[in-house]
Every structure is written in structure tokens, then in C-alpha cells.
Amino acid sequence: AQKITQTQPGMFVQEKEAVTLDCTYDTSDPSYGLFWYKQPSSGEMIFLIYQGSYDQQNATEGRYSLNFQKARKSAKLVISASQLGDSAMYFCAMRDRMDSSYKLIFGSGTRLLVRP
Amino acid sequence: EPEVTQTPSHQVTQMGQEVILRCVPISNHLYFYWYRQILGQKVEFLVSFYNNEISEKSEIFDDQFSVERPDGSNFTLKIRSTKLEDSAMYFCASSAGQGTFYNEQFFGPGTRLTVL
Numbered sequence: 091a092q093k094i095t096q097t098q099p100g101m102f103v104q105e106k107e108a109v110t111l112d113c114t115y116d117t118s119d120p121s122y123g124l125f126w127y128k129q130p131s132s133g134e135m136i137f138l139i140y141q142g143s144y145d146q147q148n149a150t151e152g153r154y155s156l157n158f159q160k161a162r163k164s165a166k167l168v169i170s171a172s173q174l175g176d177s178a179m180y181f182c183a184m185r186d187r188m189d190s191s192y193k194l195i196f197g198s199g200t201r202l203l204v205r206p
Numbered sequence: 207e208p209e210v211t212q213t214p215s216h217q218v219t220q221m222g223q224e225v226i227l228r229c230v231p232i233s234n235h236l237y238f239y240w241y242r243q244i245l246g247q248k249v250e251f252l253v254s255f256y257n258n259e260i261s262e263k264s265e266i267f268d269d270q271f272s273v274e275r276p277d278g279s280n281f282t283l284k285i286r287s288t289k290l291e292d293s294a295m296y297f298c299a300s301s302a303g304q305g306t307f308y309n310e311q312f313f314g315p316g317t318r319l320t321v322l
Contacts (some may be wrong), residue, residue: 127313133295135249135313181249190252191262192301193239194311199247 094184096198102123103172103201110157111167111200113182122186124165125194126156129179138180141165169202177204208232210314213297218320222287227317229281229298238277239299239311240265240273249297255281288321295319 093116115124126138136204141149141156149156157166169176179201185196211230220226230289231238241250253263255273261273282302285292296317299311 097300103259125310132315134315134317135297135299140310161316165240183249191237191239191256193262194249194299195251196249199297 092186092188092195094182096182096194096197096200098153098200099205100201102132102205103169103176105116105174105204106171108170109172109202111169111180111182111202113165113167115163115165115182115184117184117186117188119186119188122184124156124158124187125183126154126165126167127181127183127196128176129140129199131178135181138199139167158203172204174204174206177202208314210298210300212296212314212317214317215315216318216320218239218322219288221290221321223316225285225288225319226270227283227285227296227298227319229314231281231298231300232302232312233279235300235302236309237261237301238273238275239301240283241297241299241313242294243297243316244294252283252296271279285319286318293319293321 095114122143124141128136139151139154143160148158153170155168179199181199182197186193213228243249243251247272253267254261270286274282295316297316298314301311
């Protein structure tokens with residue numbers, strides 16, 4: 091069965107420093123996609139970045155990059171130059187072809203707090 | 207920029223009452239989802255909907271739940287007889303297609319349901 095694991099329930103980072111949020115996944119499907127979402131205290135889910143299982147390069151979107159280690163089934167989110175507005179919950183999610191609906195499976199999340 | 211909208215933003219109801227949560231997906235999207243997030247927990251898949259029928263539902267989505275797309279724009283989630291444990295944030299999401307893994311699911315802002 092598909093599974094997403096986020097082992098860091100909470101993290102602190104100093105403003106302007108980089109931070110890495112861990113995510114490991116499990117699927118028997120060689121074709122899958124990995125997503126990171128940000129959920130601020132207001133509650134909405136904001137899409138940050140996507141990595142496909144066959145993508146040759148690590149995904150990047152502005153200050154967000156994804157450290158994709160396929161053999162280890164790891165998809166870490168790296169946020170560079172942290173800002174106070176980055177304080178939020180961060181969810182890793184996956185979808186594969188095991189389900190006809192291509193639903194997203196989410197991890198339990200990491201709460202990031204950026205210190206001034 | 208097109209967005210998914212949800213109403214109401216917050217609903218308070220008595221146990222045993224029926225509630226209808228409403229969503230307006232992005233207009234050219236074809237795939238619709240409901241997820242829920244119990245406070246402090248991860249986001250869980252409830253149901254997916256395509257071509258006017260349910261394509262997949264989770265174990266959570268029992269006979270008390272139903273979905274409809276009554277008029278080609280709205281997408282509703284009905285809970286027939288609410289229970290205390292139905293208290294959660296309910297997210298609607300839509301995506302343009304499933305042809306590739308990068309068919310981003312766009313999330314609405316959520317409806318916070320409180321059952322007393």
C-alpha cells in the first residue's frame with residue numbers, strides 16, 4: 091500500500107537560513123508523482139512543488155527545491171533563505187497508478203517555525 | 207487566476223443534522239475530490255468524482271456521505287446525519303485531468319465543520 095512518512099513533527103529555523111523537511115514514501119508502482127503543500131494557520135492548502143518519478147533533475151520553484159533520492163524513496167523539501175511567512179505546516183503527498191482516481195496520499199506533516 | 211471556492215467557510219451544526227458543503231471547482235476541470243482534515247491531523251481522501259459518478263471512495267466515505275454535481279458548476283458533499291467525529295476541515299479539490307501525474311489538484315480554502 092502507498093504510504094508517506096514525515097518524521098519531523100516540528101522544526102525551527104532561523105530567518106534567512108535554509109531548512110530541509112524530510113519525506114519518505116512507499117509504493118510498488120514505478121510511476122508516481124510527489125507533491126509538497128504548505129498549510130498556513132489560515133488553513134488553505136498551497137501547492138509548492140512537484141517531482142515525477144521519471145524526472146531526471148530535482149525540481150525547483152523559486153526558493154523551494156526538492157532533494158529527490160529515488161533509490162532511498164526520499165523526497166526532501168529544501169527551503170532556502172527562510173522568511174517569517176514560511177512558518178506553516180508542510181505536507182508531503184504522493185499519487186500513483188494504484189488507484190483509479192489518482193488521489194493524493196498525504197503524510198502527517200511538519201510544522202515549521204521561522205524565528206526572527 | 208482561476209480558483210476553487212467553497213462555502214460556507216465555517217459551519218456549526220447539531221449532532222444528527224444534515225449538512226451540505228458546497229464547492230465550485232475550476233470551470234474547465236473534470237476531476238473533483240473531497241478530502242478532510244481532523245484538527246491537527248493529516249489530510250485524508252474521502253471521494254473522487256468524474257463524469258458524474260464516484261470513481262473512488264475511502265473507508266471514511268460511508269452511507270452517511272454523498273456527493274453531487276447538480277448543475278455543472280457546483281460540487282457538493284452531503285453528510286446525512288452528522289456525528290461528533292465528523293468535525294473537521296473539509297477540502298474540495300479539482301484537477302484538469304489524469305493523463306500525467308502532474309495534473310495539479312487545486313484545493314479550495316476549506317470548510318470548517320463543527321458538530322456539537
